[in-house]
Amino acid sequence: xxxxxxxxxxxxxxxxxxxxxxxxxxxxxxxxxxxxxxxxxxxxxxxxxxxxxxxxxxxxxxxxxxxxxxxxxxxxxxxxxxxxxxxxxxxxxxxxxxxxxxxxxxx
Numbered sequence: 611x612x613x614x615x616x617x618x619x620x621x622x623x624x625x626x627x628x629x630x631x632x633x634x635x636x637x638x639x640x641x642x643x644x645x646x647x648x649x650x651x652x653x654x655x656x657x658x659x660x661x662x663x664x665x666x667x668x669x670x671x672x673x674x675x676x677x678x679x680x681x682x683x684x685x686x687x688x689x690x691x692x693x694x695x696x697x698x699x700x701x702x703x704x705x706x707x708x709x710x711x712x713x714x715x716x717x
Contacts, residue, residue, distance in 0.1 A: 641666040
């Protein structure tokens with residue numbers, strides 16, 4: 611029996627292997643991709659639904675790319691200074707009535 615090896619795929623792409631009940635290994639014909647997201651230990655695995663490595667890589671890069679609105683929000687959040695954050699906190703607490711002018715505690 612001849613072991614048929616497929617071409618090496620770029621990083622982040624793989625052929626999914628599943629073990630059957632009889633012990634043999636079934637290799638998928640479609641290419642799967644995986645990528646990591648922040649605050650998550652395990653990678654996200656998706657079926658690219660293609661057998662072409664270039665299309666699968668394009669699909670992976672599209673998943674990894676950051677949405678423009680999310681990028682703009684992240685950049686804007688990086689610009690906030692400590693002074694601005696404290697001013698926003700004070701305005702929010704005064705608007706909600708959490709802080710009064712005397713800052714009295716309920717001890």
